[in-house]
Amino acid sequence: MPVNASSGLGCPPDAVPAIACDGESAPGLARITALAAACLGMPMAWLALGTGRTRVVRAVHGFAGGEPGDAAGGFRACVPLIGAGERRLGELWIGDRRARGDLDPSLGARLEDFARLAAERLDHAERSRVDTLLRGFAEAAVYALMTVETGGTITFANTAAEALFGYAPGTMIGQDVGIVVPASARAAYAKRLARFAAGQPSILAGRVFQLTARHRDGSAVPLEMSLSLWSTNGTVELGLTMRDISEWHARDAQLVRMAHHDNLTGLLNRARFNDRLRAALTEAPATVMLLDLDGFKEVNDSLGHATGDALLQSVAVRLPTCVAPDMTVARLGGDEFAILLPACGDPIRAAATATGILDAFQATFHVCGHTFHVGLSVGIAVGRFPESDAETLIADADLALYQAKRDGRRCCRLFEPAMRSAVLARRTLHDELSHALEAGEFVLHYQPQVAFATGQVVGAEALLRWRHPARGLLLPGAFLCSLEAHPMAAAIGRWIIEEACRQAAQWRAAGLPPIRVAVNLFAAQLQSGTLAQDVTRSLARYRLPTSALELEVTERIALQAEDAILEPIRALHAEGVAVAFDDFGTGYASLSSLKRFPLTRLKIDRSFVRDVLTDRHDAEIIRAILLMAQSFGLEVIAEGIEGADQETVLRTMGCHEGQGYLYGRAVPPAALAALIRARTAPEARAIVA
Known part of the structure; x- marks a missing residue:
């Protein structure tokens, strides 16, 4: 390599560094x-x-x-x-x-x-x-690690391996690997080593398998093992990663011995559980607990049924460890499990057992290379002696389970008689909602929003109504909770946006002054991932400017939404779609939402407006909201205005728009059109014409 007086080949001429200050020279x-x-x-x-x-x-x-x-x-x-x-x-x-x-x-x-x-x-x-x-890592590992030459000599064994097989530190190295192989398997093992030495491929390499090894005292050690092969200077060496699965074998043996068991989990099946429950109810009170895995369907859908089955098996192993020995654990089918508490008519004891199970399931499951946080919902029903029968008790527990899932999951609920009629009514409502959209039973009514300075209608909030075929016109209070949790929520929210845009365009085509139309969002619309496309498509279809639409976000959405879910709202806001925060001031999420949401308007909740004339605290809250909105550059509208004196006070405070019965209730589109015309000044109508 040529070297000259300026620099050697490949050495930059300006790379002369300062002497290192981080220690002495090696x-x-x-x-x-x-x-x-x-x-x-x-x-x-x-x-x-x-x-x-x-x-x-x-x-x-x-x-x-x-x-x-x-x-x-x-x-x-x-x-x-x-x-x-x-x-x-x-x-x-x-x-x-x-x-x-x-x-x-x-x-x-x-x-x-x-x-x-x-x-x-x-x-x-x-x-x-x-x-x-690497040696430090190996010595600290929980798994037993061992390396073996193809001649059979152990070249390395970490502390966990020595403990697993009962040998003193350092005494395994140099010995033949046969010391941990049962006598009955040594011949087969020697042949396998010979094949490894000859360079033949191994179907075991890289796979996890189970076998039985030999402890120093001669006892059997059931192991889970994985095998690795590599070559060093032309010599093949083996790496063994092992762990003791004695507890697994003992548990499996116990499950195999159980009669009338579920094929997948080894737990009692539904028929055997019912038999035991009937027998228990003939002697004393008994309690039934039904348990359902939260989010199990998503596991099956995303990772496949094999992973789902493996998770169910892991749950079946953990669940019996959470209850007393005299309690019966069964799998009824799918991801539903049941527990029988014999001779137990005490709801407090049943609730304590359920709480213990929920606590135990805070620990994660490691299955098929995945980590799962499995939540449970629990329904409890206490049977009386001798009146209760098995079928009714299980049905009552199922209703309590339904209530637990409805109340947010990862909780337990005790059956109460009122649940039966309430749950059945909700299930009926759920079924009716499923075809209401297709049947055209939903309509929108519009409540006017008025500018204080001119008295003109400047906006309208679109409010959902349901023309029920048997119960007549229903307000949201009768069905909104069920609708928000319904699979059709996103589709219905999409229809509301489409219908509001269609109606806004129709009003404009009829010569009415342009107004903004506000629609309330469901959480499902944000989670669907199509909100931005739904809004832009509807605006484009009816040739509306983005300023024609306003999206209202409730505090519940603000609390639950992650930043990634809010991206569609941010994108729409950037395009000119207004975003309002509904019922502002009623919850602790409001201030934080001013930072997270790209807001254009705050809606002062009706609960503050109602007593603004008589409650000094409400008046001060409204003043604070108006000052805050001014600081953030946000517009404000007050809801629930019912009297002219309320409007006067709000105008004095600096509020410019209002909504409430003083200006009109939510009405069909034609009625709102008439109201807009009535409140439009003659000169304004002339300009529009």
Whole structure:
């Protein structure tokens, strides 16, 4: 490699670093540096590591308080340090403060020899460091780790392996691996080792399998093992990763012995559970608990039924450990489990058991390479002696379970007689909602929003109504809770946006002054991921400007929505769609929402407006909201205005728009059109015409 007076091949001429300040030079590298300087007849030499413009000097020779940079004005030359895998590590430099001619080629070759020597030492140091780290990792591992030569000699066993097989520290290394192989399996194991040594492929490599090993005391050790193979200097070596599964075997043996068990989990099945429940009810009170996994359908849908089955099996293993020995645990089917508390008519004891189960299921499940946080919903029904029958008790527990899932999941509920009629009514309502949209039973009514200064209608809030075929026109209070949790919620929300845009366009086509139409969003619309497309498509279809629509976000959505879910609202706001925060001031999420949401308007809740004339606190809250909105550059509208005196006070405080019975109730589109015309000044109508 040619070396000249300015720089060696591949060494940048401006890469002369300062002496490192992070420790003394490595002794071996310092000796190499000194020898290089002496053999090449140079007063200075240094070894720098790194590949950027900044280097770290690890060894120097010939500097008395100076720095390698001092040689920049004289002579300097270098060759790169090339490590294993042709990886560049740095450079070996020589230098003189005096100017010199080009370095003799023979001296350049010597400099390269010294560079190779330094690179080998650096590689060796790196390998030693990695070996130390790997050994420390292996010794600290919970799993038993062992390496074996294909001749059968154990070359490494960590602390966990020594403990697993009952050997003192260091005593396994050098022994034949046969010490942990049962006598009946040694011949087969020897043949397998011979195939490994011959380089034949192994179907076991990379797979997890179970086998039985031999403890030092001669007892059997059931293991779960994975096998790795690699070659070192042409010699094949084996790596074994093991863990004791004695507890698994004991539990499996117990499940196999159980009669009338569920094929997948080994728990009692529905028929056997019913038998035990009937028997228990003939002797004393008994309690039934039904348990349902929260979100199990998503596991099956996203990861497949094999993973779902494995998760159910893991649940079936954990569940019996959470209850008393005299309690019966069964799988009724799907992801539903049942527990029988015999001779128990105490709701407090049943609730305590359910709480213990919920606490135990806070721990994660590791199944098929996935980690699951499994939540449970629990329904409890206490049977009386001797009146209760098994079928009714299970049905009551199922109603309580339904209530637990409705109340947010990961909780337990005790059956109450009122649940039966309430749940049945909700289920009927749920079924009716499923076809209401297709049947065209939903309509929108519109409540006017008025500008105080002109008295004109400047906006309208679209409110959902249901023309029920049997119950007549229903207000949202009769069905909204069920609708929000319904699978059709996103589709109905999409229809509301479409219908509101259609109606707004129809009003404009009829010559009415343009007004904004506000629609309330369901949480499901944000979660669907299509909100932005739904809004822009509807606006484009009816040729409306983005200012024609306003989206109202409730506090519940603000609390539940993640930042990623809010992106569609941010995108729409950037395009000019207004966003209002409904019922502002009623909850603790309101202030934080001012930062997270791209808002344009706050709606003062009717609960503050109602008593603004008589309650000083409500008046001060409204003033604070108006000042806050002014600071954030937001518009404000007050809801629930019923009297002119309320409007006067709000106008005095600085509020500019209002909504409430003073201006009109929510009415069909034609009635609102008439109201808009009535409140539009003649000169304004002339301008529109």
